[in-house]
Amino acid sequence: MQEIPTLHETPRVGYEDASLSFDASSEPVLTVNQGEHFWLDARSLLTGGLFEETGEYEKLSIPVTGPVAIRGVNPGDALRVDVHEILIARRGAMVTLPGRGGFTDGLGRAGHVVEIVDGQVVFDDHTRIPVRPMVGKVGVAPVGVGPNSSTVGIHGGNMDCKDVTAGAAVVIPVQVTEAMLYAGDLHAAQGDGECSLTAVEVEGSVRLSCTVVPSGANPNVGIRRPVVLSGDSVITIGDGDTLDEAARLALDDMLELLQTDRKWSREKTAMLLSAAADVSVSQLVNARVSAKVTLASRYFTAEPFTLDSSDTMNAQVSDV
Incomplete structure (x- = not known):
């Protein structure tokens, strides 16, 4: 060892x-x-x-x-x-x-x-x-x-x-x-x-x-839920009683991070996420479940945090 x-x-x-x-x-x-x-x-x-x-x-x-x-x-x-x-x-x-x-x-x-x-x-x-x-x-x-x-x-x-x-x-x-x-x-x-x-x-x-x-140094520090930085990606984490709820919160957080960075409209930001971000499950077996949205950090002008x-x-x- x-x-x-x-x-x-x-x-x-x-x-x-x-x-x-x-x-x-x-x-x-x-x-x-x-x-x-x-x-x-x-x-x-x-x-x-x-x-x-x-x-x-x-x-x-x-x-x-x-x-x-x-x-x-x-x-x-x-x-x-x-x-x-x-x-x-x-x-x-x-x-x-x-x-x-x-x-x-x-x-x-x-x-x-x-x-x-x-x-x-x-x-x-x-x-x-x-x-x-x-x-x-x-x-x-x-x-x-x-x-x-x-x-x-x-x-x-x-x-x-x-x-x-x-x-x-x-x-x-x-x-x-x-x-x-x-x-x-x-x-x-x-x-x-x-x-x-x-x-x-x-x-x-x-x-x-x-x-x-x-x-x-960063206008995005007012986050409401955890954010993971891993492997050149930014990952927002949502939680809820259902996966639907958890995914929506993770999407909302990613939308806010990217929109604040790029100064785009919500609609343009959402379209970029639809084309480039992955929505997936972190955990679906406990009382509250967690979902994540993963976006490559290259889509930000400055990677958050x-x-x-x-x-x-x-x-x-x-x-x-």
């Missing part, structure tokens, strides 16, 4: 500091400066050994780690969270549950443990899936009662956007002082929709840094 010196030199929060909600009232487990790198360890279905002892998978949950307080961040700011590196364990797990999933006739209760070898998920003796590590849950604490860690919303949360990989960034509207950031729910691989209920759920660690997007993000590494598979 390649030695990662930053693993030991930067602040690190273990997965024992886990939470089942994005709670503003919790004491910070770490306080960092803007731009400072830190590690968060993440639990998975396999943490603690209960998965392999019981078939009662509905009793298992995947919490988030945190909160991390970010100095100098205030309500109304737009917080950019850069994902610099993801390390994942060499075993993952998946489940299905009655009444859950995106299939018409439903699914039974089943669990499946997989090994991860040479950048591949060994799904069975004859089937391999390329590893593409991602962060399923990234969010800040909202005002009031903290939503469940499996909930998506304006705070971010359980977006399950497979584009949140190493080298990506998530921009989230801040609601409370110092943001109170949480993250977790690492996946070795996930398809759009996470249609059976889970992706390849893995323990691991993620290295992050956070910076407020300067309001004077761009900041220098140095020391970004490709995702690696490692024992953690």
Whole structure:
């Protein structure tokens, strides 16, 4: 395994500091400066050994780690969270549950443990899936009662956007002082929709840094929902009780971003999106679903929320 010196030199929060909600009232487990790198360890279905002892998978949950307080961040700011590196364990797990999933006739209760070898998920003796590590849950604490860690919303949360990989960034509207950031729910691989209920759920660690997007440099910082920057694309995330609602919100946000940048009419902007943007599903299996609109950053005269993000590494598979 390649030695990662930053693993030991930067602040690190273990997965024992886990939470089942994005709670503003919790004491910070770490306080960092803007731009400072830190590690968060993440639990998975396999943490603690209960998965392999019981078939009662509905009793298992995947919490988030945190909160991390970010100095100098205030309500109304737009917080950019850069994902610099993801390390994942060499075993993952998946489940299905009655009444859950995106299939018409439903699914039974089943669990499946997989090994991860040479950048591949060994799904069975004859089937391999390329590893593409991602962060399923990234969010800040909202005002009031903290939503469940499996909930998506304006705070971010359980977006399950497979584009949140190493080298990506998530921009989230801040609601409370110092943001109170949480993250977790690492996946070795996930398809759009996470249609059976889970992706390849893995323990691991993620290295992050956070910076407020300067309001004077960008008129688009008044965002209402999370925006993902990944692979030369800008991705807006919508959430709702239905995919229809979620997609409309993601479309509205992209329309506003692009119209503000290009100074076009709503109609001309909508036509560009119809020709060049992709509307797709992030997650359709939880109580609130999430949809995304992806547009290549070249369609903007200036990519929204761009900041220098140095020391970004490709995702690696490692024992953690």
